[in-house]
Amino acid sequence: MSTLAVLGATLARAGRLARLAASGPGRWRGGALYATVLALNFLGVWISIRLIAWNKAFFDALEALDGAAALAQVWVFFLLVGASAAAWLAADWLRKRLLILWRARLTALALDLWLGTRAYWQLRPGFGAHPVENPDQRVAEDCRKFVEGLLEFTLELISKIVALVSFFAVLWSLSGFGLAFTLFGIEITIPRYMVWLAPLYVALATGLTHALGRPLKGLYFARERCEADFRHALVQLRETADSVVRETADSVALSRGEAAERRRLDGRFAGVVTNWRAIMRAELIQGLFTRPYFQTVLRVPTFFALPAYFAGQVTLGGLMQLASAFSQVTTTLSWFIFSYRDLAAFVAVCERLDGLLQAARAPAPLPGAPQAIRRDASSDGALHLDGVRLATPEGRWLDPVPDRAIPPGARVLISGASGQGKTTLLAAIGGLWCWGEGRIARPGGRWLMLPAGAPIFTGGLMEAACYPDDPARHDPARIAAVLTRLGLGHRLAAAGRADELSGLSLGERQRLGLARAALLRPDWLVLDEATAAMDTALEADLMAWLVAELPATAFLIVAHRAPVGLPLDDILPVGPTADSERRTA
Ligand SMILES: Nc1ncnc2c1ncn2[C@@H]1O[C@H](COP(=O)(O)OP(=O)(O)OP(=O)(O)O)[C@@H](O)[C@H]1O
Numbered sequence: 001m002s003t004l005a006v007l008g009a010t011l012a013r014a015g016r017l018a019r020l021a022a023s024g025p026g027r028w029r030g031g032a033l034y035a036t037v038l039a040l041n042f043l044g045v046w047i048s049i050r051l052i053a054w055n056k057a058f059f060d061a062l063e064a065l066d067g068a069a070a071l072a073q074v075w076v077f078f079l080l081v082g083a084s085a086a087a088w089l090a091a092d093w094l095r096k097r098l099l100i101l102w103r104a105r106l107t108a109l110a111l112d113l114w115l116g117t118r119a120y121w122q123l124r125p126g127f128g129a130h131p132v133e134n135p136d137q138r139v140a141e142d143c144r145k146f147v148e149g150l151l152e153f154t155l156e157l158i159s160k161i162v163a164l165v166s167f168f169a170v171l172w173s174l175s176g177f178g179l180a181f182t183l184f185g186i187e188i189t190i191p192r193y194m195v196w197l198a199p200l201y202v203a204l205a206t207g208l209t210h211a212l213g214r215p216l217k218g219l220y221f222a223r224e225r226c227e228a229d230f231r232h233a234l235v236q237l238r239e240t241a242d243s244v245v246r247e248t249a250d251s252v253a254l255s256r257g258e259a260a261e262r263r264r265l266d267g268r269f270a271g272v273v274t275n276w277r278a279i280m281r282a283e284l285i286q287g288l289f290t291r292p293y294f295q296t297v298l299r300v301p302t303f304f305a306l307p308a309y310f311a312g313q314v315t316l317g318g319l320m321q322l323a324s325a326f327s328q329v330t331t332t333l334s335w336f337i338f339s340y341r342d343l344a345a346f347v348a349v350c351e352r353l354d355g356l357l358q359a360a361r362a363p364a365p366l367p368g369a370p371q372a373i374r375r376d377a378s379s380d381g382a383l384h385l386d387g388v389r390l391a392t393p394e395g396r397w398l399d400p401v402p403d404r405a406i407p408p409g410a411r412v413l414i415s416g417a418s419g420q421g422k423t424t425l426l427a428a429i430g431g432l433w434c435w436g437e438g439r440i441a442r443p444g445g446r447w448l449m450l451p452a453g454a455p456i457f458t459g460g461l462m463e464a465a466c467y468p469d470d471p472a473r474h475d476p477a478r479i480a481a482v483l484t485r486l487g488l489g490h491r492l493a494a495a496g497r498a499d500e501l502s503g504l505s506l507g508e509r510q511r512l513g514l515a516r517a518a519l520l521r522p523d524w525l526v527l528d529e530a531t532a533a534m535d536t537a538l539e540a541d542l543m544a545w546l547v548a549e550l551p552a553t554a555f556l557i558v559a560h561r562a563p564v565g566l567p568l569d570d571i572l573p574v575g576p577t578a579d580s581e582r583r584t585a
Pocket residue numbers: 126127392393394398416417418419420421422423424425
């Protein structure tokens with residue numbers, strides 16, 4: 001991609017993100033804060049111009065050995081510096097307030113998209129053409145980094161343009177003299193040469209900085225990914241070792257998996273090291289030029305103006321004033337050079353964050369995976385499956401699902417051998433699984449799915465028992481009664497403590513799932529191997545209780561054996577057996 005195309009794409013991305021950050025109810029407040037910070041920056045520019053004039057007055061007073069005038073200028077100096085510091089501090093304070101306002105807005109929008117469009121489900125690796133890596137980092141860090149960069153760069157850019165125009169005018173008024181020299185016998189005079197020298201000097205330096213720093217953007221992008229991958233690997237280990245999910249922690253420890261975990265972590269960290277080395281090399285190459293440039297940019301102007309001084313065209317004060325104006329122009333023009341690294345990192349942030357939001361809005365399907373499932377609202381309150389055949393995201397077809405109309409309150413077992421598509425069918429009925437064909441007409445009302453593995457959602461015992469409802473909406477006495485009936489009464493004593501969910505066994509977690517069913521009272525309850533860890537006596541007891549609690553609820557049960565204690569109305573075979581059913585029909 002050419003530099004111009006990259007610039008255009010980055011500006012478009014930054015513009016999209018900036019519009020989002022500055023939208024919403026706080027937009028007027030944000031706009032006012034932005035305008036105030038900008039005004040304070042302009043005040044800073046004005047003070048800098050006053051300081052340029054101060055140079056002349058002070059050094060001329062020194063040259064004239066006028067002590068009183070020099071002392072007066074010392075007071076002027078402190079006044080200007082005091083005003084400059086006050087303006088800077090006020091601008092910094094307001095900028096930080098704006099930063100949290102816009103960051104909160106952007107984060108809220110990112111979370112709305114991430115959760116509201118179920119992008120967290122769709123954009124997992126293996127599910128779409130462009131899975132999003134480390135979305136947590138993008139939402140948590142990139143929103144902050146984007147707003148920081150946006151404020152820093154736009155405010156600076158606008159202030160720098162205003163400053164540049166002002167400093168240029170000052171430089172123009174001071175550089176009335178020309179440079180005369182002879183080249184190959186021809187007399188050449190460059191009028192106001194100091195004015196032309198400044199942009200030429202900076203243009204050459206900018207071109208060189210960009211050429212040397214080109215690889216940095218890609219490397220910064222990769223750095224965020226490597227660091228996030230490493231951190232994520234550590235988080236996975238922490239989650240695995242989380243006391244709530246005891247089995248998985250056990251499985252690492254009992255398999256003596258520490259060495260395997262270490263290999264995985266070392267592999268991720270090796271990526272961090274390789275990327276770091278590449279960044280070091282690229283920054284060194286760029287620094288070989290920018291560092292000396294940075295140190296000379298303030299002194300070189302004095303050298304350039306020396307011919308005029310020795311020709312008697314300017315006084316010492318004039319020389320200092322000129323040097324000051326010239327270095328202000330060059331440092332302002334050199335903003336790109338000094339900010340190159342931060343700009344490169346900002347471009348990478350824009351790319352990542354915009355990529356996440358775009359992908360969340362319209363997840364790109366995997367090529368070859370059909371998405372032809374028709375979804376209708378059921379007109380008769382029954383769940384209809386007509387000609388449904390599901391596929392995996394990469395396009396492998398599973399066996400057709402037999403047609404069914406499952407009326408409200410029915411109890412249906414979805415059976416089939418392992419890997420035939422039972423869980424996938426539940427995801428399709430739930431509206432998540434989009435790969436396949438046929439028609440699914442889903443009735444309204446409340447649906448609750450208890451997935452295999454009985455995961456515990458973060459929060460305490462009460463939250464877990466009512467998830468996703470707010471426990472405040474439920475009577476605590478009723479929650480306690482349900483938990484006690486399910487044999488979880490011993491956990492109530494620990495309610496509110498950090499360890500209230502620690503070490504729950506798989507069977508206990510499944511009982512907590514049944515508590516959710518009893519408390520949330522869904523119209524349709526989907527159980528995916530939700531009682532598989534219970535012994536048959538307990539399962540029979542609890543299922544009989546649950547059916548009595550939820551007499552009008554329809555049960556869709558995925559299990560390898562019919563749950564004890566639950567009379568069935570129908571069996572929906574999934575897999576090759578379904579074919580034989582179709583043939584018999
Ligand atoms: N994200 C995915 N990418 C690729 N293949 C997938 C994906 N999800 C599921 N599959 C495949 O789809 C098929 C059906 O999976 P599913 O989990 O529905 O089986 P199941 O009948 O519930 O199995 P089990 O009884 O073992 O739980 C399997 O072959 C599985 O490997």
